Amino acid sequence: MKIASIEPIILRVPLQERTFYSSQSKFPERNSLLIKITTEDGIVGWGEGGQYGPPGPVATCIENVLSPLLVGHSACTPVATSERLYAYSRDFGQSGTYIEAISAIDIALWDIWGKILGQPVHALMGGAFRSKVIAYATGCYYPDQPWSLPEMLRDLEVEAGSYVESGFGILKIKVGLLSVEDDLKRVEAVRRSVGDGIKLLVDANHAYTTATAIRMGKALGDFGVHFLEEPVTPEDLTGYRRVRDSIDIPVAGGECAFTRYDFRDLFVGQCIDIAQPDICVCGGLSEFLKIQAMASTFGVLTIPHVWGSGIAVAAAMHALAIIPPTPYTANPIALQNEPVVEFDRKHNPLRDDLLEEKFDFQDGCVSVPTGPGLGVTVNEDVLNRYRTTL
Ligand code: MG
Helix, strand or coil: CEEEEEEEEEEEEECHHHCEECCCCEECEEEEEEEEEEECCCCEEEEECCCCCCCHHHHHHHHHHHHHHHCCCECCCHHHHHHHHHHHHCCCCCCCHHHHHHHHHHHHHHHHHHHHHCCEHHHHCCCCCCCEEEEEEECCCEECCCCCHHHHHHHHHHHHHHHHHCCCCEEEEECCCCCHHHHHHHHHHHHHHHCCCCEEEEECCCCCCHHHHHHHHHHHHHHCEEEEECCCCCCCHHHHHHHHHHCCCCEEECCCCCHHHHHHHHHHCCCCCEECCECCCCCCHHHHHHHHHHHHHCCCEECCECCCCHHHHHHHHHHHHCCCCCCCCCCHHHHCCCCCEEEECCCCHHHHCCECCCCCEECCEEECCCCCECCCCECHHHHHHHEECC
C-alpha cells in the first residue's frame, strides 16, 4: 500500500472576546496544522503537527521538503518512515519545525496502518492497559480582562467550580504571570472553592528563575498540589534538577522537548518526575514509544501534554492507553502511578466540532477510541469552515 498524496491543512479560529493568557502570551486564536495522507487505494490517514507555534512553516516543510521523500513509498511502515525522515533532517532539523512535521506524518501513517489492519492504533502499539483514562481539566488561565485581583479570583472560583460540577476530579491552574504572592492567592481561591477532595496541578509555563520556582514549589505544598509543571525554561536542565531536589511536590516537564534525545537529557539529568511529551511535537507516536520506554526505565511516569484539535486528542488517547502504571502496582490510582489525560477546556471548535465523534467523558474519565486507526472521522464541512492559507 503506497502513499499517493500528502496534503497539509491549516485551520484557524479567532477567539475574539474569548482570548486568554498563559504566563508567556495571549492566545488570540486557536490554530492547528493537520495533514491528510491518502494511499493509492484511497485510504485516508490524519495527523497533526505542532502546538503553539505558527503552522505555516510546518506546512511548508511537509509540502516542499518531506512529501517528495514519501510519495510512492509504503504507507504501512510508520516507525521505519519516522526513522528515515529524522535521519534525513538530522543535520539541520533536530528540533522545532522538522520534528513537528515528522510528528504529523507519523500520526497519519499510524492511522492508515490501523485502518488497513482494522485495528485501533493502541492495539498496534502493543495493547491497552486501560479503556478509559482519568482526565484533568486544563483551564484556569488568566483572562484578557479584568486584571484586578479580586475580580480575577471570583471568576476563577466560578470556572473551577464548573469543572468539578461537570465531573472532573483534577484541575490544572496557570501561574507565572503575576507575583508569587498573587498567584498563590489564585491557587488558594481554587482550593477553597473546590474543597480538599479535588486534586490540583499547577503550570508555570517556564516563567520562573530557579530561586522563584523553589519558593513557589515550597509554598504550593500547603495547598495539596500534585505536580508543578514547567517551573523553569526547557533549556535549563540544571535549574530543573535544583528545583526537583528542593521541593517536595513532583516536577513535570517536556511539552517543549523534541525526540528521545531531549528526553534522554531530562532523564539522565534527573530533572523531572513526570514526562510530558506532546505527541504532535515530540516526533509522533513512533517517537513516543521510545520516550515512554526510556521514561519507565528511569522510573518516570509519562503524562502526555495534549493541545490542539480532535486529531491531537485522539493520538494522545491511544498513547495514554498503552502507558503502564509507573511503577507497576495493582492499585495505581491510589498511588498516582497511573497516567491521566490533559483535557483542555478552553474554547476550541477544532477540538470539539472537527470530528464526527465526541470524546466520551463520563465519571471524570475519557474513553479511548476503539475504531480502526485513530478511531475518529474528520467532518469535512467543519474542516473547510476553518481552513485557511498561510
Ligand atoms: Mg503546560
